[in-house]
Amino acid sequence: MPLAEIIITNAKVLTMDEGNPRAEAVAIAAGRILAVGGSAEVEALAGPETRMVDAGGRTLLPGFVESHLHLVLGGNELSQLQLGGVQGFDDLARAFRAYALENPDLPLLMAQGAAYEILEAPVTRADLDRVLGDRPIAMMSPDHHTVWANTAALRAAGILHGAAMPPGHVVVMAADGTATGELLEFEAFSPVLALTGDLHLQLGIATGGEPEPWPDAGQRAKDKAKVAAGLQHCAAHGITSMVNMDGNRYTCVLLKEMEAEGRLTARVKVPFHFKPHMDLSELDRASAMAAEFRGDWVTSGFVKMFMDGVVDSRTAYMLQDYPGTTEWGAPLFEAERFKAICREISRRDLQIAVHAIGDGAVRQTIDGYEAAGRPDLRHRIEHIELIDRADLPRLGALGITASVQPPHPPGAMDFPMSTMSHVFHRDRWRDAYLWMTLADHGAPLAFASDWPVTDVSVMRGIQAALTRVPYEGCQDERVGLMQVLRAYTAGGAWAAQMEGLTGVLRKGMAADLVLIDGDIEAIPAEEIGRTGIALTIAGGRVTHEAGRL
Incomplete structure (x- = not known):
């Protein structure tokens, strides 16, 4: 030996x-x-x-196997203004103005982690104009599904007077025919993010497309420096493998170049992102990525989709109205077409991962997987923040992995409990953010952070999983320490189809x-x-x- x-x-x-x-x-x-x-x-x-x-x-x-994060976005955001914990106009203005002084040449002053409740009322461009009116500024919500921008940013992005958007993506308009400053979902806020000059890094989640023109060696070096910052941040939290939940071939190329340069410090699985506007023939690109990237360090072989948005902006697709409204949200894919997509992806022997938060989105995703009939591919549902009780046994029966995030339940870590009352009917709290119940019904668990949506710290995630207080009148959804550790290691490796390589010490x-x-x-x-x-x-x-x- x-x-x-x-x-x-x-x-x-x-x-x-x-x-x-x-x-x-x-x-x-x-x-x-x-x-x-x-x-x-x-x-x-x-x-x-x-x-x-x-x-x-x-x-x-x-x-640790991080089963759901956004490496490139997270690395890119490390240098942006961080608003976690900032509350009220005065603190917000102070933070932005200090950041502006430190960065006089940035074309857009971009902030991350702005709570939906950061001001006492919904944020408007007028609020942000009072913060800073002479330079484009914008701030992203923690869930990365809403951006608020000031007038200068909206004007520079060409959307001050609105813009045509695909279903589910909204430039919110005021009665006077101008944008309020609130931008819902990726297509709506992409024009603002483009002001930074690095929108090509967002393509893997925004459009599923590739950079055009292809970035030259100098631009790739800058992009790899951002990836390296993200990798270093993850390594400091014990992460050695990750499932990157946005990406395209360009992401894979950057990572392969870093591997050749000896700079890749974690195993990364990267998806092809299938968007609702795409034709099934676009899946040829997914198959090509799967064939090209299949090593121990950079691999593809799965397709990511979004079935809905998020609860905070009421873009998550529900089976009933949100409290106090007539809104349900809407699925981003029509049901029968989604089934056809799932069948075609499965025919290509590719895994599927679908962002589904509302109980309507979860049900439609399960229906698609059932139509595909390929439990051997270990299709996954990401988030499952609300599920109808009738759908619980279907997860285990169909071999669907529950890829869930211990930091996400309001009150468990950084997200405020107030969210629960705004988006879930009180009698449905028992169906929200289930872990033990999902496991009891046979769904394999994979735990993650969804960084940069929440802190990537696995140790904080473990604490959140073990200390989460049951909602009033609801069952305890915690699982035990060993089950938590397994979901961050062997369970995550299995869900990522990497169990022959990592996840156990043998x-x-x-x-x-x-x-x-x-x-x-x-x-x-x-x-x-x-x-x-x-x-x-x-x-x-x-x-x-x-x-x-």
């Missing part, structure tokens, strides 16, 4: 391998796990060049590991989110280290 390059010993190893669930040490070499077992037997594989890491009783896990598997800064079974649940990541290793390479261990 070859000698180890790195040995982590004196650890509480939770392998996620049902045949060998616990160990004390792991040895790695040539990017793979060489051995998992007791400290003495593993340390025997050390040579003079082996790096020995004494874990000091800390927990060692498979590297001899021969990829050397993807995370050492947390404590014993996760001993840390009080309410303190897990403050626990750091001591060491992240992806493919045998240290990608994050909190001081020399």
